Amino acid sequence: MASIVRFTPxxxxxxxxxxxxxxxxxxxxxxxxxxxxxxRFNLDTVxxxxxxxxxxxxxxxxxxDVMHLGALPYAVGKLGLNVPVFATLxxxxxxxxxxxxxxLAKKEQEDFNEFDLDDVDNAFERxxxxxxxxxxALTGKGDGIVITPYSAGxxxxxxxxxxxxxxxxxxxTEEVIYAVDxxxxxxxxxxxxxxLSISRPSHLILGASQSLTRITPKLDLTGxxxxxxxxxxxxxxxxxxxxxxxxxxxxFDDVWSQKKIxxxxxxxxxxxxxxxxxxxxxxxxxxxxSVSSRFDLLRENPFQFKHVHLCHxxxxxxxxxxxxxxxxxxxTMEIGFSLEYFLEWAEDPKNLVxxxxxxxxxxxxxxxxxxxxxxxxxxxxxxxxxxxxAELREWREAQRQKELEAARNQEGTASQPDAMDTEANPQxxxxxxxxxxxxxxxxxxxxxxxxxxxxxxxxRKWDDYxxxxxxxxxxxxxxxxxxxxxxxxEDEPKDLTIRTxxxxxxxxxxxxxxxxxxxxxxxxxxxxxxxxxxxxTRDFSGLCDGISLKELISAVAPRRLIIVHxxxxxxxxxxxxxxxxxxxxxDSVFAPSKKETVDVTSDTSVYRLKLADSLFNSxxxxxxxxxEVAFVHGRIRIEESEDREDVILESVPEGSSSGHPTVFVGDxxxxxxxxxxxxxxSGFKPEIAAGxxxxxxxxxxxxxxxxxxxxxxxxxxxxxxxxYFAFRDxxxxxxxxx
Numbered sequence: 001m002a003s004i005v006r007f008t009p010x011x012x013x014x015x016x017x018x019x020x021x022x023x024x025x026x027x028x029x030x031x032x033x034x035x036x037x038x039x040r041f042n043l044d045t046v047x048x049x050x051x052x053x054x055x056x057x058x059x060x061x062x063x064x065d066v067m068h069l070g071a072l073p074y075a076v077g078k079l080g081l082n083v084p085v086f087a088t089l090x091x092x093x094x095x096x097x098x099x100x101x102x103x104l105a106k107k108e109q110e111d112f113n114e115f116d117l118d119d120v121d122n123a124f125e126r127x128x129x130x131x132x133x134x135x136x137a138l139t140g141k142g143d144g145i146v147i148t149p150y151s152a153g154x155x156x157x158x159x160x161x162x163x164x165x166x167x168x169x170x171x172x173t174e175e176v177i178y179a180v181d182x183x184x185x186x187x188x189x190x191x192x193x194x195x196l197s198i199s200r201p202s203h204l205i206l207g208a209s210q211s212l213t214r215i216t217p218k219l220d221l222t223g224x225x226x227x228x229x230x231x232x233x234x235x236x237x238x239x240x241x242x243x244x245x246x247x248x249x250x251x252f253d254d255v256w257s258q259k260k261i262x263x264x265x266x267x268x269x270x271x272x273x274x275x276x277x278x279x280x281x282x283x284x285x286x287x288x289x290s291v292s293s294r295f296d297l298l299r300e301n302p303f304q305f306k307h308v309h310l311c312h313x314x315x316x317x318x319x320x321x322x323x324x325x326x327x328x329x330x331x332t333m334e335i336g337f338s339l340e341y342f343l344e345w346a347e348d349p350k351n352l353v354x355x356x357x358x359x360x361x362x363x364x365x366x367x368x369x370x371x372x373x374x375x376x377x378x379x380x381x382x383x384x385x386x387x388x389x390a391e392l393r394e395w396r397e398a399q400r401q402k403e404l405e406a407a408r409n410q411e412g413t414a415s416q417p418d419a420m421d422t423e424a425n426p427q428x429x430x431x432x433x434x435x436x437x438x439x440x441x442x443x444x445x446x447x448x449x450x451x452x453x454x455x456x457x458x459x460r461k462w463d464d465y466x467x468x469x470x471x472x473x474x475x476x477x478x479x480x481x482x483x484x485x486x487x488x489x490e491d492e493p494k495d496l497t498i499r500t501x502x503x504x505x506x507x508x509x510x511x512x513x514x515x516x517x518x519x520x521x522x523x524x525x526x527x528x529x530x531x532x533x534x535x536x537t538r539d540f541s542g543l544c545d546g547i548s549l550k551e552l553i554s555a556v557a558p559r560r561l562i563i564v565h566x567x568x569x570x571x572x573x574x575x576x577x578x579x580x581x582x583x584x585x586x587d588s589v590f591a592p593s594k595k596e597t598v599d600v601t602s603d604t605s606v607y608r609l610k611l612a613d614s615l616f617n618s619x620x621x622x623x624x625x626x627x628e629v630a631f632v633h634g635r636i637r638i639e640e641s642e643d644r645e646d647v648i649l650e651s652v653p654e655g656s657s658s659g660h661p662t663v664f665v666g667d668x669x670x671x672x673x674x675x676x677x678x679x680x681x682s683g684f685k686p687e688i689a690a691g692x693x694x695x696x697x698x699x700x701x702x703x704x705x706x707x708x709x710x711x712x713x714x715x716x717x718x719x720x721x722x723x724y725f726a727f728r729d730x731x732x733x734x735x736x737x738x
Contacts, residue, residue, distance in 0.1 A: 003027050003165045003174050003478075003601070004025070004026070004027050004239050004599070004601050004608060005024075005025070005026060005165075005174055005176065005203060005599075005600050005601050005602070006024075006025040006595065006597055006598065006599050006600065006601075007022060007023070007024055007025070007203075007204075007205065007562055007590075007592065007597070007598055007600060008022060008023045008025070008052075008338075008597040008598075009021075009564050009592055009593070009594060009595070009596070010020040010022055010023065010048040010049055010052065010593070010594070011045055011046070011048055011049075011084075011566050011593060012036065012067075012564060012594075013564045013565065013566075013571070013591075013592055013593055013594055013596075014566070014567070014568045014591065014593050014594065015341070015567065015568075015594060016040065016360060016361040016362070016567050017045060017360065018038065018067045018209070018358070018360045018565075019034075019037050019045055019046075019066075019067045019070065019109075020034045020036045020067060020068060020180060020207075020564070020565050021033070021034050021035050021036055021046075021048075021049060021071070022034065022205070022564060023052060023056070023419075024176060024178070024205075026145060026161065026163070026165045026174065026176075027146060027165075028056050028141065029058075029141055029142045030052075030055055030056050030057050030058075031056070031057065031058050031059070031060060031163065032052075032056045032058070032059040032060070032081075032083075033062070033161070033178050033205070034060070034061060034062055034063075034068045034069065034180070035049070035059060035061070035068075035069055035070075035071045035073060035075055035081075035519075036066065036067040036068045036069060036070050036682060037066055037067070037070030037071040037073045037074070038066065038070070038332075038360065038483050039066055039070075039102055039105075039106075039112055039330050039331075039332055039334060039335055039336075039390070040334055040335070041070070041102075041106065041112070043571075044077075045621065046071045046074065046438070046537065048081055048594070049071060049075055049079060051079055053075050054079075054080050054081075054604075054729065056081060056083050056105065057083055057141055057142060058084050058085075058086065058138065058142065059072070059081070059083060059084070059085040059086065060086050060147065060159075060161050060163075060178065061085065061086070061087040061091055061095070061127075061150065061159070061709055062091075062159045062178065062180060062181070063090075063091065063152070063154065063155050063157075063158045063159070063181060063243070064090065064091045064092075064093075064094035064097075064098055064155060064156070064157060064158075064163060064242060064243060065095075065098055065155065065240055065241075065242075065243045066098055066099070066102055068181075069087075069091075069095050069098075069099075070098075070099065070102065070408040072085070072095075072123045072124075073099060073119040073120045073122070073123040074115050074119070075114040075123075076113055076119070076122060076123040076126065077119040077123070078114070078115070079124065080416065082251075083126075084126065084128055085123075085126045085127045085128065086128050086130055086132070086136065086147060086149075086439060087125070087127050087128075087129065087130070087157075087158060087159070087619065088129065088130060088132065088149055088157040088159055088286070088597070089129045089131075089283070089286070090155075090156040090157025090283050090286050090470075091157040091158070091159065091681050092124060092127045092129055092157075092205075093157075093279045093283075094155070094156060094157065094241075094242035094243065094276065094279065095124065095242075096120060096121075096124050097241055097242040097272045097275060097276045097279070098240070098241045098242055098243070099120045099124075100117060100120065100271060100272050101241040101242075101270045101271045101272050101329055102241070102330075103115070103116065103120065104271040105270075105271065105329065105335045105336040105337075105467075106335055107384070108383065108384050109335050109382045109384070109522075110382050110522055111382060111522060119677050125151055129151070130147075130149050132149055132150060132151050132159075132194070133148060133149070133150060133284075134148065134149065135147075135148045136148070144165060144166050145163065145164070145166075146163075146164045146166065146723065147161060147162070147163050147166050148161070148162040148164070149161060149162075149192040150162065150193075150194040150195065150198070150556060151190075151191060151192075151193055152179070152181060152182045152183065152193050152195070152199070153182060153183035153184065153185070153186075153187075153190050153191060153192045153193035153194075153304075153542070154181045154182060154183045154243075154542050154543060155181075155190075155243040155244065155246075155542070156189070156190065156194075156242075156243070156246060156280065156283060156286060156287070157283075157286055158181065158182075158274070160177065160178065160179045160182060160193060160194065160198075161177070161178040161179075162176070162177055162178075162198065162201070163175075163176040163177075163178065164176075173202075174202050174203070174602060175201040175202045175203070175206065176201065176202065176203040176204075177195070177201045177203065177204045177205065177556070177558070178196055178205045179193075179195050179204065179205065179206055179207065180205070180206070180207030180209075180564065180565045181207055181209065181543060181565070182195055182207070182544055182552070183542045183543055183544060183545070184196070184544055184551075184552060185542075186288060187247055187288065187542060188247055188250045188254070188288070188290075188291075188302070189246060189250055189287045189288055189291055190247070190249060190287060190288055190542075191287075191288045191289060194508035194558070195552065196552070196555050198556060199555075199556065199557065200361060200556075200557050200558070200559070201556065201558050201559070202558070202559050202560065202602050203558060203559070203560045203561075203562060203600055204553070204558035204560070204561050204562065205558060205562045205564060206549070206553070206561060206562070206564070206574070207356065207563075207564060207565035207566065208549075208563050208564070208566025208570040208571045208573070208574040209543060209565050209570060210358065210539075210541065210544065210545055210546075210563060210567050210570070211545070211546045211549050211566060211570045211573045211574050211577075212544045212546060212569060212570050212573055213432055213539060213545045213546065213566070214545055214546065215545040215548075216539075216545070219538055219539070220538075220688050221248075221251060221356065221538045222251065222252060222255045222353075223539055223646065224350065224354060225237075225325055225351060225354055226259075226261075226264075226535065228323070228350065228351065228352035229264045229323045229324075229325070232323055232350050233323055233348065233349075233350030233352055233533075233534075234322060234323045234324055234325075234326070234345055234348075234350075234351045234352075235323070235325040235326070235351070235352045235353075236326055236328065236338065236340075236341050236342060236345060236351070236352070236354070236356065237325065237326065237327045237328070237354045237356060238328060238329070238330065238331045238333050238338040238342075238353070238356075238357070238365060238458075239268075239327045239328070239329060239330075239331060239334075239338075239356065239357065240329060240330065240331055240357065241272065241276065241329050241330070242272070242276040242279075242280075244356070244357055244540065244541065244542055245268065245327060245329075246276075246277075246280055246303075246338075247540070248327060248356060248540060249266075249268055249277075249305070249308050249327060250302055250303075251323065252266045252307070252308060252325065252327075253266070253302075253305050253306060253307050253308050256306070256307035257306055261307070262307075263321075264323060264324060264325065265309060265320045265322070265324045265325070266307055266308045266309065266325040266327070267308070267309045267310075267311050267316075267317045267320055267324060267325070267326050267327065268308060268309070268310050268311065268328075268329045269311045269312075269314070269316075269317050269326055269327065269328045269329070269337045270312070270329040270336070270337065271312055272312075273310040273311060273312060274310050274312065277303050277305075277310060279281050280303045281301050281304070282301045284301070284457055303309060303507070309558075314337060314340060314341075319506075326341055328340075329343055329598045331355075331356075331357040331358075331359060331365060332359060332360060332363040332364065332365050333363065333364040333365045333368070334363050334364060339364070342364070343379075343381065343527060343529065345533060346377070346530075346531045346532070346533050347529055347530055347531070347532050347533070348532065348533060349532045349534070349667065350533075350535060351533040351534070352533060352534045352535075352536060353368060353533055353534070353535045353536070354536050354538065355368065355369055355535065355536070355537045355538070356537075356538050356539075356540035356541070357540065357541050358539075358541045358543070361535075363710075364379075365430075366396050368531070368535045369537055371531065373533045374477050374529075374530055374531060374532050375530070375531045376528070376530050377527070377529050377530070377531050377710055378526070378527070378528050379526075379527045380524055380525075380526060380527070381524065381525050381526075381527045382522065382523075382524050383522070383523060383525075384520045384521065384522050384523075385520060385521065385523055386518045386520050387518060387519055387520065387521060391521075392518065395519055396639060421545075445552035451491045463694040472618045476616050489622045518630060531610075538554055538702075546573065546577070547685055549574060550577050550581055550582070553577070553578060553582055554582055559588060559602070560582060560589075560590070560600050560602070561578050561589045561590065562590045562591075562592070562600060563575060563578075563589070563590070563591045564592070564597065571591050572591075574591075575589055575591050583617050597619055608647065609636070609647050609648070609649045610647065610648045610649065611632075611634075611648075611655070612634075612649065612650035612651065613646055613652040614650065614651050615632070615634050615649060615650055616653060618646065619631075619632065622665075622736045622737075622738065623736075624665055624666060624736045629665055629736060629738065630738065631660060632649065633652060633660055633737040634649045634650055634651055634652055635649070635650060635651075635652050636648070636649055637649075637650055662737060662738070663738040664735040664736070664737060664738075665735060665736040665737075665738060666735040666736055667733070667735075668714075668731065668734035669708075670688055670691075670693050670706075670708055671688070672734070673686070673693060673706075673731070673734065674686040674688055674693060676733075676734075677695060680728075680730065682697075682726055682730060683697050683698050683699050684696070684697055684704070684727065685698060690738050691707060691708075692705055692706070692707045693705065693706045693707070695727070697723050700721075700722075700723055702718065702719060702721055702723035702724075703718065704716070704717070704718040704723060704724065704727045705717045705718070706727075706731070714731065716731070
């Protein structure tokens with residue numbers, strides 16, 4: 001019997017919202033497909049997740065960006081989502097980078113309390129990492145369900161999920177493919193999607209995003225940037241944190257190397273840039289065949305950039321010579337460094353904003369995408385700034401008073417004698433000794449309590465091998481200040497400037513530490529500018545366009561198509577594509593709206609019923625194979641509530657039922673029937689010829705023939721005699737009679 005399959009998009013269906021989440025229900029097992037949010041972290045977006053989170057049994061994450069997993073820390077920390085989470089290694093690693101950057105950028109704009117970095121760590125600790133095409137069998141309530149990740153080709157580690165529900169009869173197997181944001185083209189660091197290797201699944205959940213676009217594969221991306229640089233303008237490229245930025249960075253580094261461009265620096269600016277590309281260097285096996293072969297043969301790692309600078313602060317980018325290219329997060333330009341640089345560069349017509357990713361309606365990037373000529377922009381800008389002037393002096397005075405109070409308390413505690421020690425060791429009152437103590441010259445120090453600054457002991461870190469030491473403290477003659485230029489190799493840089501991830505050039509460690517200690521506050525200011533910079537759009541989102549989606553659906557040939565993750569226009573286009581373009585039945589194409597549940601069960605005669613206790617207690621079960629069966633005769637009653645509808649099967653009133661016809665459950669094969677007749681003492685000698693079993697009773701000479709016409713359907717021929725009834729009774733022993 002086939003499983004019951006239902007799908008409910010929580011958000012991200014028939015909507016311009018790019019955040020995505022949905023619930024796939026296989027019988028009683030509920031799988032959350034993605035758990036996305038937008039970078040503005042609007043609580044209204046994830047409100048549908050609040051009610052369903054406690055009912056979820058497992059979570060599958062397809063991509064590492066915020067729109068696919070951004071709500072995971074919030075759901076785990078605040079909504080009670082305490083279930084296994086499955087993803088690939090790159091989705092796990094890069095997903096953390098996305099969330100770190102988003103939280104830090106949000107905190108630079110306002111007091112963000114929905115979750116913090118600790119919540120991010122706790123959520124990602126739950127993730128079970130899988131490799132591409134690695135089947136994983138769920139256990140417990142999900143027994144019989146096997147999940148397998150395949151490459152999506154959109155981002156590093158991006159996944160197409162296959163969810164397979166196995167039944168006793170393989171012909172009833174449900175195979176659900178979840179494929180949102182796939183790319184059929186090969187890129188610099190990614191192979192095309194492996195979705196085309198899957199054929200004829202029972203269900204395909206497909207994303208409709210970009211279905212109305214026509215992508216030109218060889219469209220020049222760096223050309224407009226080089227033109228802007230040559231006229232003296234800066235170039236701003238809003239990118240994500242650890243997804244499509246990888247491909248964009250590789251492109252700029254390759255073009256700069258081929259054209260030998262050295263005068264125009266390229267910088268990647270976000271809070272986790274170093275970590276992102278450090279992780280990317282260790283994930284070569286997840287990348288394209290060309291990247292893997294170059295690394296195996298030549299030991300070339302494409303992420304050891306020659307022309308791209310990784311920066312964590314705006315001051316580091318400002319220190320680079322202008323004009324320059326800045327790849328800054330985020331693509332929406334609502335938060336992050338991309339917004340800061342846009343407000344700074346927007347009024348100069350020489351500058352360029354290069355939009356390379358899809359943008360969500362209602363964002364600043366979407367406004368710029370349709371920009372024609374100068375545009376006045378009035379916007380409330382929120383930011384976090386250090387305290388200055390009287391506020392800073394007031395804060396420092398409060399801190400000084402706290403330190404003084406702490407020192408007084410500490411000195412007072414240390415000067416109090418221990419009462420137990422005094423009683424146990426009484427000191428003799430010697431007058432000469434007392435006089436000596438008064439004349440020893442330290443009497444004034446003993447009588448006065450001087451203010452002592454608090455001392456904070458440096459915390460020592462330990463591992464399995466002992467205390468962790470800093471190797472730099474034990475080097476001799478290797479410090480930059482101790483090295484002479486003559487001692488350096490030819491390939492070593494002459495200028496050895498010590499830099500940390502968050503340090504600025506020209507700032508000492510003590511100054512940097514002091515700068516960090518200064519508290520900050522949130523302020524709002526009204527920004528009124530005229531946007532005169534050039535805006536160019538180049539689709540570098542790495543997604544299938546409308547024509548590619550049509551070819552993909554045709555190649556995969558699903559029996560049922562479910563469309564999500566697109567606007568109403570994009571969804572309608574894919575529905576029309578499936579019905580009119582590919583000849584799918586209208587009954588097999590589904591386009592649910594937000595929070596709309598669609599029943600996509602393959603066998604439409606399967607229903608879910610609840611048996612009333614009185615009816616269940618009256619059943620008489622018969623054992624068959626490894627299970628038990630019983631004949632049920634009842635009537636259906638429907639109970640409706642606010643959020644669900646229960647179908648209950650209850651007993652019929654006494655006297656209203658006249659019984660039921662005999663039902664035979666099971667099947668018999670002629671070879672097995674022949675063997676059982678020979679082993680019985682009935683006297684029959686069976687033989688099989690031309691698909692018919694012949695048997696003759698040696699005592700009476702009666703002949704009986706039986707031919708199987710179907711499952712449980714036999715044609716029995718014989719004279720009406722005791723032999724006929726004896727043979728029929730023996731045949732019945734191979735069935736369970738209800």
